[in-house]
Amino acid sequence: MNEIPITSIDGFAFGHADNKEAATGCTVVVCENGAKAGVAVRGGSPGTRETDALNPENFVEQVHGVFLAGGSAFGLEAGSGVMNELERKGIGFDVQVTKVPIVPGAILFDLMVGDEKVRPDNDMGQQATRNAFLNVPFLKGNVGAGTGASVGKLLGASYAMKGGVGHYAIKVGELKVGAVVAVNSFGDVIDPATGNLLAGAYDRKQGCFLGSKQVLLEQMNTAKTNRFSGNTTIGVITCNAALSKSEANKLASIAHDGLARTISPSHTFVDGDTLFAMTTNQVNVDLNGLSYLATHVVEQAVIQAVLSAKSDYQLPAYSTIIKEG
Template identity: 50%
Template sequence: MEQQWNRRAFMVAAAGAAGAAAGAAHAQGAGGGAVRALGGGSITDVAGLRVGHYTDTRRPTGCTVIIAEGGATGGVDVRGAAPGTRETDLLNPVNMVEKVHAVVLTGGSAFGLDAASGVMRYLEEKKIGFDVGVAFVPIVPSAVLFDLGVGDASVRPDAAAGYQACKSATPDAPQEGNVGAGAGATVGKLYGPKRAMKGGIGSASLTVAGVTVGAIVAVNAVGDVIDPATGRILAGARTADGKSLLDTRAAILAGDLPRSMREGAATTIGVVATDARLTKAQAQKIAAMAHDGLARTINPIHTMLDGDTIFALGTGASGKPANVMLLGVMAAEAMAIAVQRAILAARTVEGYPAAVDFIA
């Protein structure tokens, strides 16, 4: 049940992401395993979006904001049993508000939801929001992950952090790894923090038939992260001596369960977006299909310990109508690539080795 892991290089291809996803090349690692060349691009390849990170210097934590100043049709799908969210009910297709203006992904557990207040203040200053006659009310759905166990738990993203993330937002490709909502993310946590590894944040995009789909995800999972093309574990729970990867799924099936489990101590959160025109019902379906990307790359996923949440946004910038079959397939693929990029971009913090430099 052990998988040996040595230092190895990885390559992020800058070629067209659709082609890379369809037939990724493989590089031979020092440990004899294949490492896929992952597609390029990011969620900001979707016209109408900007992304900004705030990374706290006091401990590994932070927040990430995805801004759609022109408004975007929104949807959400929550699969984990321990979510921490804000403004998700209004995304239900039967409810009134059609457009959202930003999405916040943040560390800090439920405390981190305060970051959305700073995002609202930033947007209100720019008169961006739902016009209620006497004010513009920014619509900012948000989701949190649990990173309080990494460093000082009293340090968590707040309204000032959310505001600063907005100020840093650009249409350029966002940084990946130990930044923003991925700063304190860890993975492979079922057997406790001493056997876990570093997670992070990653992004990717695909363009097919003139339509672009992008994804961004903060990977903070109970389970292991896997390359779905090879089945190789990239990062996850380690054996008791810390020297090898355990394979959490196989250990569970063999009856090796931890003595105690802390609910809500994980959660992978992300956004998929497209420049196609969406209805709220279509956005909700695409968010649901994007969870398939998590299921391909994280095992186990959607557990009682996770609060896995994916938002979907449609900017409509391409003017093209939605083909939900195509967009859902693209969303799942972009999400799967983004998960792997998050792990390959992550770097070691105290107590949590990263995939790229974990020595067997």
């Protein structure tokens, strides 16, 4: 098992676009020739587009891109920009009079970090797609959908830390598997290999983590369930494994274990945690081994997101507190 750049998974193109001043952005994964795809929504407050198309009982067999965006439900407009750019390039489902790109996606809540009136839109979706085709370096951290992402918001913004976008990929023989994840969680981010907290509810004056699980238990009888301070972790698994549509959906579901291992608590009522799975459908593999690898790359992408994040928007990042500590 060797780590590889996610951009080396053949058949996919990856792009970001963002507005740093407004603290929001969009990330796209494009598959020009179409990809089998599935989705699993586990959070209690999702914001998604075109996920019904991925239901195995429905007609369309391939998608041409997936987008991840900030902006809460407003950010779903970025999907139209991805569609428009793909149509311009002649990519999509052939309906004779045109080609209709099938572009599902999901959003996260970042409106409280920057300018809540500026959200990912048609133009930003188009730009992210152009950047993917231009092979603009696909960065990690405060970019794309992770620009305004934050983590550990149990006690509000004054205790939160910077989240971001992470990606990670591996190769085993001919199989390539990767994940892109925008981490914007209600809970803390933990390194499962060590059990150490990497980012989360953080007391800036005392210079210590508060432990969201413990705080949550202490608030059981006093706090309200609706804590919309801005949550949701969303991502895309990309691979070249031969899968049916049903198997792609199951793979996306199993890969949520990668979120559960690294985010505590995860899949809450105020997170919209959503993972997509896309494949170019080329390499026959054991599905159990593939499921393990998909979970692993999601886990590592989450960790990369917070390790790569930089302090900004009055939110400290892992890299800052480690230096200070």
